[in-house]
Amino acid sequence: MDHTLWSAAALSELWRNPVWFKRENKPKEKIENKKLQIPQGLWIRCKNCKEIIYKKEVERNFDICPKCQYHFYISAQKRLSLLYDQGEYNTFDDHLQPTDPLKFRDRKKYRDRLKEYAALTGLKDAIISSEGTIGGYRVVICAMEFGFMGGSMASVVGEKIVRGAERCLAEKIPLITIACSGGARMQEGIISLMQMAKTSAAVGKLAEAGLPFISILTDPTTGGVSASFAMLGDIIISEPKALIGFAGQRVIEQTIGQELPPGFQTAEFLLAHGMIDMIVDRRQMRSTLIKILSFFALGPPPQGPDGQ
Amino acid sequence: MDFEKQFVELDSAIKEMRQLATEWGDSARQELKRLKKKRQKVFYETYAKLTPWQRTLLARHPDRPYTLDYINIIFSDFIELHGDRKFGDDSAIVGGLAQLGSHKVVVIGHQKGRGTKENISRNFGMASPEGFRKALRIMKLAEKFRKPIITFIDTPGAYPGLGAEERGQAEAIARNIYEMMFLRVPIISIVTGEGGSGGALALGVADRLLMLENSVYSVISPEGCAAILWKDHTKANEAATALHMTAQDLLKLKVADEILKEPIGGAHRNPTMMAHIVRRAILRCLAQMSRLSEDKLLEDRYRRYRQYGVFRELVE
Ligand SMILES: [Zn+2]
Numbered sequence: 001m002d003h004t005l006w007s008a009a010a011l012s013e014l015w016r017n018p019v020w021f022k023r024e025n026k027p028k029e030k031i032e033n034k035k036l037q038i039p040q041g042l043w044i045r046c047k048n049c050k051e052i053i054y055k056k057e058v059e060r061n062f063d064i065c066p067k068c069q070y071h072f073y074i075s076a077q078k079r080l081s082l083l084y085d086q087g088e089y090n091t092f093d094d095h096l097q098p099t100d101p102l103k104f105r106d107r108k109k110y111r112d113r114l115k116e117y118a119a120l121t122g123l124k125d126a127i128i129s130s131e132g133t134i135g136g137y138r139v140v141i142c143a144m145e146f147g148f149m150g151g152s153m154a155s156v157v158g159e160k161i162v163r164g165a166e167r168c169l170a171e172k173i174p175l176i177t178i179a180c181s182g183g184a185r186m187q188e189g190i191i192s193l194m195q196m197a198k199t200s201a202a203v204g205k206l207a208e209a210g211l212p213f214i215s216i217l218t219d220p221t222t223g224g225v226s227a228s229f230a231m232l233g234d235i236i237i238s239e240p241k242a243l244i245g246f247a248g249q250r251v252i253e254q255t256i257g258q259e260l261p262p263g264f265q266t267a268e269f270l271l272a273h274g275m276i277d278m279i280v281d282r283r284q285m286r287s288t289l290i291k292i293l294s295f296f297a298l299g300p301p302p303q304g305p306d307g308q
Numbered sequence: 309m310d311f312e313k314q315f316v317e318l319d320s321a322i323k324e325m326r327q328l329a330t331e332w333g334d335s336a337r338q339e340l341k342r343l344k345k346k347r348q349k350v351f352y353e354t355y356a357k358l359t360p361w362q363r364t365l366l367a368r369h370p371d372r373p374y375t376l377d378y379i380n381i382i383f384s385d386f387i388e389l390h391g392d393r394k395f396g397d398d399s400a401i402v403g404g405l406a407q408l409g410s411h412k413v414v415v416i417g418h419q420k421g422r423g424t425k426e427n428i429s430r431n432f433g434m435a436s437p438e439g440f441r442k443a444l445r446i447m448k449l450a451e452k453f454r455k456p457i458i459t460f461i462d463t464p465g466a467y468p469g470l471g472a473e474e475r476g477q478a479e480a481i482a483r484n485i486y487e488m489m490f491l492r493v494p495i496i497s498i499v500t501g502e503g504g505s506g507g508a509l510a511l512g513v514a515d516r517l518l519m520l521e522n523s524v525y526s527v528i529s530p531e532g533c534a535a536i537l538w539k540d541h542t543k544a545n546e547a548a549t550a551l552h553m554t555a556q557d558l559l560k561l562k563v564a565d566e567i568l569k570e571p572i573g574g575a576h577r578n579p580t581m582m583a584h585i586v587r588r589a590i591l592r593c594l595a596q597m598s599r600l601s602e603d604k605l606l607e608d609r610y611r612r613y614r615q616y617g618v619f620r621e622l623v624e
Contacts, residue, residue, distance in 0.1 A: 104550050107539075188527075191563075193527040198614060227481040231478050232486055244478075269474075
């Protein structure tokens with residue numbers, strides 16, 4: 001039974017979503033758009049409510065559909081700039097680069113895949129480690145990038161989360177992670193599985209030191225990422241309608257031989273079953289974090305509430 | 309199993325020849341001798357160079373000894389404990405108190421079923437959250453009374469079902485991994501058959517990880533991997549090789565500490581002998597760790613997991 005399946009549905013949806021990724025061979029929606037004579041690039045169709053919406057308006061609206069409030073995928077960089085004071089932050093551990101320890105090759109070489117995704121995202125692996133202030137409170141945020149191999153976790157992602165936690169320990173500041181991942185990366189085999197233990201251990205060190213760990217879940221958070229650090233937050237927050245779970249939906253369907261009930265494995269489903277603390281709209285995420293950080297802080301923000 | 313078929317054929321030829329030997333005399337006896345020699349040669353040659361996929365099949369062999377088989381041979385006075393005190397009792401995981409020589413220990417493991425009926429009640433060794441939570445409860449008990457923990461790993465993976473997801477499969481696995489990292493007693497894990505991904509790791513955060521010669525341990529099943537990466541589930545053979553999931557691979561990758569040699573042809577050909585090999589290994593590990601202070605034990609365990617990962621640090 002594979003539990004580290006990337007959520008195949010989410011992955012294919014992402015690539016079909018014409019908003020953020022331009023592809024050479026135009027996906028179906030584009031063709032439909034043409035029939036409807038919508039100027040390409042200016043208008044998009046919401047994959048949730050299927051309404052045609054003005055792209056600029058979506059972008060102005062934190063990449064949320066103005067008609068149905070669906071939260072579109074956004075890059076890790078964009079997420080960070082929405083959360084930090086003035087949208088400013090420093091990245092660290094950018095110099096960590098994946099290798100190919102197993103010389104993994106399926107229909108394609110892992111090495112080549114890494115190069116492709118690096119070119120596509122401008123990142124070396126599926127995560128950005130960053131430091132800055134939110135409401136004046138200094139924090140480390142490790143944000144996963146789904147656009148890099150489905151946000152899958154292998155050596156570099158694991159190491160960067162642990163180093164992020166270690167930076168928090170050294171500076172006595174909270175850790176925030178933003179999960180956006182289909183799970184452990186197959187191409188690094190058992191080493192990827194061990195990252196579940198490694199990241200969970202690092203989170204444990206924060207707990208020992210009495211430092212808060214806030215875990216933000218976004219669409220999707222599944223497999224080895226949900227079954228490790230992402231589900232271990234002192235506070236667990238999810239974006240609305242995010243797919244969160246352990247096993248991939250197709251695997252479950254195949255195992256139980258029936259279709260999944262509507263809303264299964266959504267953030268709302270998890271909230272109802274007691275698995276997460278709250279669902280927060282992207283537009284309120286920053287202010288929510290500030291409230292939580294100020295609760296855990298020992299005093300007023302050292303840099304002042306505006307991060308000045 | 310495909311590669312076992314040739315022995316079945318040879319065995320029946322030998323049996324036939326043995327019957328004929330009484331009628332035919334010398335010539336048949338010579339042929340019998342030749343066949344027996346051939347069988348032995350083929351047998352040794354086959355098992356000397358098993359492919360990763362063949363080892364996977366052996367690890368899943370329906371006659372392979374399971375956790376309770378090992379417990380019954382290795383330990384005395386096993387007292388099985390039940391339930392997670394929260395929701396239910398998952399029989400895909402067994403656990404309890406046991407005696408091993410002069411050591412009092414806590415034993416926990418995945419439990420597959422023998423035959424269809426038992427397999428359904430054991431859910432083929434695929435645990436639900438209550439199984440992992442039962443395991444954690446018993447491990448906490450071990451910590452409270454300072455008893456070493458022995459875990460047996462043999463699962464296709466955590467159960468991918470509706471109820472399992474509803475009750476927090478991801479959280480249950482994460483919690484076990486997290487808690488095991490900081491338990492103040494020695495933990496020895498033995499992969500006896502299949503180490504299926506997160507469901508295996510949820511019992512497998514340990515100070516010593518031992519693997520049976522024909523056991524496997526992987527981030528994903530070769531079938532699942534083949535379906536996703538090759539878009540063809542029949543490429544499991546290739547995926548098994550690519551994933552580096554055999555005991556031999558994991559020893560090289562420093563995930564496993566030791567390989568426990570199996571009787572030729574696999575553990576199922578001599579479960580008693582296998583169990584004694586496992587028993588000796590557990591005693592050896594217990595002796596090594598009894599000299600460590602609790603703090604040193606935890607420090608070593610943290611360092612062990614901290615160092616997993618292969619990457620390059622570019623000079624800026
Ligand atoms: Zn919409």
